[in-house]
Structure formats: C-alpha cells, structure tokens
Amino acid sequence: MIIWVLYDIGKDKARTKAAKRCQQAGLYRVQFSCFLGTLTQNQKDTLQLQLEELIDEETDKVYIFPMSRGELQQTALLGQAFDKKLVTDEIRALFF
C-alpha cells in the first residue's frame, strides 16, 4: 500500500533519526518532514513502532496515512512536484 508519513518532532536528534528510519524503510522524501512510498503491512507496522519509540508523546506528532493508487493519481501537484511513477514503483530502475 502507498503510505504517507508526516511528522513534527521537536528534538533535532530524534527528527534526524526519524528521517533515517523512513528512508531505510524505502520511502521517498517529498519534503523535509514528509515521506511517501509503497510499504507492506509488516513494513508499515515496523516503521510505526520505530517512530513510536523515537518521539516524545507529549509534544511530537507523527501521521501515517495509507492511500490507494487511484487516489494518488488524482492528487494535484503544482510547482516542483515529485514523480508519481517513481513513488508507485512503476519505474524500477533509473538507468538503462
């Protein structure tokens, strides 16, 4: 499934770690605190637990939103947009 991960984390160290975890899970960095990519149910669950351990539950915010492929195609992107095909794994390799 396609997953959005958005976060607002106060501590620099925890925030850097959160970004690293998202990228290790195979997500694509859309903005500084916003990641997008395709994960399996188990990968999503793992990422959720990892982020849960990093954050301070009193102040920080982490949102994990699933989205269907159809809904992603309907998304409006203005300006410097990301590549939808890259995110949905339609492009498997960047070089031929």
Added chain:
Amino acid sequence: MTLTPSHIIEHLFCPRFTYFEYVLAIPQYEEKNYKVMRGRNLHDERLERNKDYLRKRVGRPGAPVTEKHTDQYLTNELMRGVVDEVLGFGDGTMAPLDYKFAEYKDKVYETYRTQLYCYAWLIEVNFGRLVDRGFLVYTRSNNRVVEVPITEEDKLDVKQAAEAIFTIIDRNFYPKATKAKARCVTCTYRNICIK
C-alpha cells in the same frame, strides 16, 4: 543436537527452511529484524515486573492457579525450550503461558499454537502432569490473555515434525518445498530456493 520450538515452526512453514538454515548453515539474520528484536527484549523487561503475581483468573472453576514457575528451561530427548511461565492448577493439570509482542486479531495463528504444543510436550515430560491447554498474552493488545486448547493429536504432530527434522539434518536430505506458494513471497530464503 536438540531442537527448539522455532525449529518446528520453521519446518512446518516450509521443510526447505530446515535445510537451508541447519544443513547449509545459511543464516537468516533475525537480529536485523526490528520486530523480532523488540519481541526478544520484551521477556527481559517483563521478568523484572510482577514477579509474584499469580494469574488467578485463568484457572477453571474449582481448579484455581496454585503455582507458577517463570522462565523454565525444559528438555526432553528431542527438544529444549524456555517457557515464559508454567502455571499449575488445583486439579493437578498444568499449562504453558507465553508472552507475544503482537496484536490479537481475533485469530490465534498456527505458529503460536505449535509453540504451545511444543511446550505442552516438554512440560508433560518434565513435570509428569497433564497439559490440555495453553495461554498467550498479547502485549500489543493491552496484555490480552487467550486460551488455546491442546489435544493429544497436537502433541503427536509436534513429535512427528521433530523426527522429520532429524531426517533432514542427519541425512542431508533436500526436501520438497511447501505447497503454499504464498509463503514464498515473504520467505527469507526466496532468492536461493529452487522453484
């Protein structure tokens, strides 16, 4: 060599698993799996807390929980294992209790059942008392306790699986893969297994 419940579970998942891991000795790098490691640490954390607490509510009417043995290392001729808790009841029966770093999704999966069957067999051999059920504690569902019945056939199935594993390991036998193709998708040995 003695087996652990994990060997049995892996073997029932796919007999090739036993071959790759214990005949060819190819590791599956479990320590790189975050959820696996969280689950392992869970037992250490839990041991520190509520040492003397008896789970009275899991007893049957007229046969309350009377004793508990934590972290029991048990062995028999084929197998070894550490049971998180062995509970003793007033009617002379016993039951294993195992903690899981998992959520309860209205269904007890076969792997968890198998593990309890292994423990049941170990407890019967070591304590000489009947085991006809086991318990699972789902720590990610608010420590929900689920009872699992254990029959004689279940314990027999585990024994047969244990013998099958020794056939593979002792004779370097390359077994047929599981018929359930869905398991191949997430298997750690999918890249080296012959289809």
